[in-house]
Amino acid sequence: MRKVSNPLALAVLAFLLMEPMHPYELGRRLQETAKDRSFRYNRGSLYMVVKQLAKAGFIVEQGSVRDTERPERTLYALTDEGRAELHDWLRELVATPKAEYPHFGAALSLLSVLDPAEAVELLGRRSATLAEEAAQIREAVRAAAEGGVGWVFLVDDEYRLALLEAELRFVATLVDSLGRSDYIETWHTIFGSRNDGG
Structure with a gap:
């Protein structure tokens, strides 16, 4: 059983593998790369998943940024545990068919x-x-x-x-x-x- 089982968490971990980001930027990247067609999400669910991943120790706060007129935003970075979870989860999904109920x-x-x-x-x-x-x-x-x-x-x-x-x-x-x-x-x-x- 995964500590965080929402598939959106997998996308968050993958994007944070590239560089630390704040949730708003994560959402923007999901849309820019059309991954929002593969992962169902809205702003609320994205922030919830980020909190769950932080609680599980897969990501950590890494400072904050202020851009233009927007309020300060917390940057999140991938931990070693998060990197291991990303690869383990992805390997499982690619290799093992799961029963789905469309x-x-x-x-x-x-x-x-x-x-x-x-x-x-x-x-x-x-x-x-x-x-x-x-x-x-x-x-x-x-x-x-x-x-x-x-x-x-x-x-x-x-x-x-x-x-x-x-x-x-x-x-x-x-x-x-x-x-x-x-x-x-x-x-x-x-x-x-x-x-x-x-």
């Missing part, structure tokens, strides 16, 4: 409750959203690569794109299956009279 998987496990025609319509809307997101990521990756960003800094986007493309293929196949007459007839036999939840 919302879509939960919905799919109960998909038979929906009228096949409605399920097809809803999946069509999902496909449109997925395709739009995939196009945005492709464009962001292209622009970053043209701007000189190394491929290794884009692998999280490439991974997300691969997942989106796989899900698009899966949804297309599922839509075809839901449209088959044998499934529709079976659904109406089993659920037709019970599914008037409109």
